[in-house]
Amino acid sequence: MKPIFLLNGPNLNLLGQRQPEIYGRETLADVEALCTRLAQSLGHELRCHQSNHEGALVDLIQEARVEGSAIIINPGAYSHTSVAILDALNAFDGPVIEVHISNIHKRETFRHHSFVSSRADGVIAGCGTQGYIMALHRLAHLLSAK
Numbered sequence: 001m002k003p004i005f006l007l008n009g010p011n012l013n014l015l016g017q018r019q020p021e022i023y024g025r026e027t028l029a030d031v032e033a034l035c036t037r038l039a040q041s042l043g044h045e046l047r048c049h050q051s052n053h054e055g056a057l058v059d060l061i062q063e064a065r066v067e068g069s070a071i072i073i074n075p076g077a078y079s080h081t082s083v084a085i086l087d088a089l090n091a092f093d094g095p096v097i098e099v100h101i102s103n104i105h106k107r108e109t110f111r112h113h114s115f116v117s118s119r120a121d122g123v124i125a126g127c128g129t130q131g132y133i134m135a136l137h138r139l140a141h142l143l144s145a146k
């Protein structure tokens with residue numbers, strides 16, 4: 001079975017360092033370590049990446065196209081702007097779950113629309129970093145049904 005890719009977009013490297021009232025107190029390293037352990041217990045390998053650069057995220061999605069079984073992606077602010085990330089995801093054949101730590105629908109209007117949601121097989125928002133855990137459980141289920 002190919003690995004699941006966990007991709008995080010711009011500024012998510014700052015998790016746990018600022019704005020804990022919105023994004024919680026866990027660091028990205030905490031989240032990645034927890035998800036890696038959970039993935040293993042579900043019988044999957046996890047590959048974690050974070051980038052602040054749109055093109056680098058497109059490259060990672062293209063890598064997942066060849067080497068990955070599924071994608072969990074929090075595209076950060078690129079969710080609301082990036083047709084390039086949407087196009088890259090549209091070229092990926094496996095299941096995609098979009099995660100937002102905060103409830104983007106409860107925030108500023110410009111955060112209400114995500115280009116990625118039109119491709120995602122599932123969208124989790126407002127569940128904190130637990131959303132990544134939920135996404136992994138969902139993917140394990142979808143991949144086992146294949």
Ligand code: CA2
Pocket residue numbers: 010011012014015016017018019023074075076077078079099100101102103104111
């Ligand atoms: O709620 C989410 O997960 C977001 O994808 C986070 C993005 C935001 O632009 C989206 O609208 C919703 C921002 C990530 C910024 O992350 C930080 C974490 C800690 C401190 C500062 C920024």
